[in-house]
Amino acid sequence: MKTVLIPTDFSANALQALQYAQELYKCERACFFVLHAYAEQVYGEFGANPKEEVDALKKKTREQTQKKLDQMLEPIMGTPPNPLHNFETIACFDSLVDGINDVVDEMNIDLVIMGTKGGTSDHKTTFGSYTIEVFKYVKCPVLAVPEGFEYRRPKSVLFPTDYMLPYKRRELKLLDDLASKFKSEVHCLYITDFDELSPRQEDNKRFLEGTLSRSYLYFETMPIKNRAEAILEKLEQKGADLLVMVNSRHSFFEDMLYRSTVDLLSLKLKIPFLVMQNLNR
CATH class of the missing domain: 3.40.50.620 (HUPs)
Known part of the structure; x- marks a missing residue:
């Protein structure tokens, strides 16, 4: 239950x-x-x-x-x-x-x-x-x-990540359960100017793939620019129904949420926003 x-x-x-x-x-x-x-x-x-x-x-x-x-x-x-x-x-x-x-x-x-x-x-x-x-x-x-959002099945999910966090299995399982239930596409977006991932990032990416095994999982990178604008651009491009990010101290999410870029997101984001916590429970 x-x-x-x-x-x-x-x-x-x-x-x-x-x-x-x-x-x-x-x-x-x-x-x-x-x-x-x-x-x-x-x-x-x-x-x-x-x-x-x-x-x-x-x-x-x-x-x-x-x-x-x-x-x-x-x-x-x-x-x-x-x-x-x-x-x-x-x-x-x-x-x-x-x-x-x-x-x-x-x-x-x-x-x-x-x-x-x-x-x-x-x-x-x-x-x-x-x-x-x-x-x-x-x-x-x-x-x-968000206010006024009419329910629709989350068929397309955007998940911006830098692969630096050691994800928590329970958090990812929640996303995997939703994605498998609705046959959702989960688009993992890495905003970077680098061509290769570090060993730590590769490990976290493999863990992500293994835990989201029932999802239709896609990986994409795009060059660094204003992160909020990049996310909003991808949300529109993918016709996303859900935005997912992970909260952790000194993380990409923290930069997004507690600095000026959140202003643009908070004014323009019109779909539900799932924040997963990188904490043991």
């Missing part, structure tokens, strides 16, 4: 992420955990609420949150409901990232799916500040679904 966590701020886009998750695992047994972290509501901005008010507000907010979670599930479970799917709600008195990580550990979550441009977004970029925090600090793969 797949275990999927969907954080929600009760926005339309959070609901859309839940619906996307249901479609993605429509024919598989899956348990969907729908989580709302409400510590920020209780403490107020910059912890402004006085201590004596916190306990009463905490109880009230928990009750309100649980009611909203229950109401959120009612219309999306379907009539009749999918017998392969189970739903659980979690009202969490914690920060978003800490709440997600606690549930990831406790429930052995396979994938976090979240909407972007939620109720707290300024709508200037696809990746809001909360999404970036989840990408950066959550310990399992995160799939971000």
Whole structure:
């Protein structure tokens, strides 16, 4: 059974992420955990609420949150409901990232799916500040679904990589499961001016090939230029339905995500973005 966590701020886009998750695992047994972290509501901005008010507000907010979670599930479970799917709600008195990580550990979550441009977004970029925090600090793969994206099967996947990371098998298996289920093409893109891979890169590439054995796997290189523009160009060229990258400190992903090139991606990326974590679990 797949275990999927969907954080929600009760926005339309959070609901859309839940619906996307249901479609993605429509024919598989899956348990969907729908989580709302409400510590920020209780403490107020910059912890402004006085201590004596916190306990009463905490109880009230928990009750309100649980009611909203229950109401959120009612219309999306379907009539009749999918017998392969189970739903659980979690009202969490914690920060978003800490709440997600606690549930990831406790429930052995396979994938976090979240909407972007939620109720707290300024709508200037696809990746809001909360999404970036989840990408950066959550310990399992995160799939971000852009606002207004209509579900379609991920038949073409773009996977930019420099082959420098010793990939984690569990992370790649998630991608391989999706790719084999939808008979997807996975296009591995290396942006470089070098003609040959180092021995370390060759080893990692072979591991990638062996772990993504059920995928239609393709390898491509292109000269170095603005990485975000290169990725967007390939996404359009391949008609990609999903962008996949690996997060690791001092990695190609970190350069992409936390420097100025992310601005161009976040303005123009219109498809789901799967961020895999290079961490042991």
